[in-house]
Amino acid sequence: MDTETVSSLGPICDYCLQENLPADTRCARCGAPRPPEQLASDPLDAPEQRTGPVIEEKVLPHPGVQWRASVGAVAHKADNGLRNPGRIIAVILGTGTGIVLVVGGLIVAAVMVLIQLLPSFSAPDVARGTAPRSWADQLRAVSTCQRIHVDERCVLTGGHYLLFGGITGGRDLIFWIRQLPEDPLGVTVRRWRAEGGRILCDKATFIQISPTAAVRYASGPAGVVVETDPFTDSARAQAFLTRFSVFC
Incomplete structure (x- = not known):
């Protein structure tokens, strides 16, 4: 093949070696695009300039590029x-x-x-399956009591769960239980009222927190009186009553 024949050849496809016309932008056989350097080397091969309005195309970056940008x-x-x-x-x-x-x-x-929940951990009943006759019965069930003449001196140890929270300052709680007929019981209640304090109930059952934060309890139907040593304050005295579910 002489030099003139070689110069007349059109661009050769890089993929299938097909000879194409100079104006072709793709291979006539395999459709592969011509290399950019071939198009740029020949002004006649430059792509046709478009006329009319130009529509801008938004090209979104590849997801991998977006991820790298976020990182x-x-x-x-x-x-x-x-x-x-x-x-x-x-x-x-x-x-x-x-x-x-x-x-x-x-x-x-x-x-x-x-x-x-503390009220639910109340003292056990004296008789199984039956309600106690009075609060005094509940106290006897969890304490150690000793009869002194007509009174009972009872001690509830300071580590007992019913004294949880240091309501007695860690001390044992000492209280007195006394059985009284109706008339002497009324005299006791009148004396308590006169001494002052916070009255929680004043019905058939009388409940009071004294000025010294002691609990005073008198039950007319049961004919019983209970009086405790002072608690650390009146709020803790009332908490003790609540743990036994003693309400008006």
């Missing part, structure tokens, strides 16, 4: 945080405060539930 943004923020220790401390303190508030709320909720 880069996170890394950039982390780097900024390392360069600004004050911001890191503020975030840590803010998170710590939130944790403290959540834990504190859980503790308060647990305490409230425990307070509600």
Whole structure:
């Protein structure tokens, strides 16, 4: 093949070696595109310029590129945080405060539930399957009592669960039980009223927390009087009554 014949040849396809016309942008046999350098080398082969309005096409980046960009943004923020220790401390303190508030709320909720459940851990009944005749019977069932003349001196040990929460300051609770006829019982109740204190019930059953935070209880139907040593304060004295489910 002479030189003139070679120069007349059109562009050769890089894929199937098919000779194509200079104006072809793709191979006539396999459809492969011509290399850009071939198109740029020949002004006649340049693609036809389009006329009319140009519609802009938005090309979205490949998902992998988007992911790398997101990772880069996170890394950039982390780097900024390392360069600004004050911001890191503020975030840590803010998170710590939130944790403290959540834990504190859980503790308060647990305490409230425990307070509600304490009455259910009341003293056992004297007779199985029957309700006690009075609060005095409940107290006798959980205490050690000794008769002194007409009174009973009873002791509830300081470690007993009914004294949970240090309501006696860790001390044993000493109380007195006395059986009285109706008239002497009324005299006792009038004396308690005169001494003052907070009256919780003033019906057939009289319940009072004295000025010294002692519990005073008198049951007319049962003809019994109970008087305890002082608790640490009036709120804890009332808590003791609540644990026995003693209400008006």
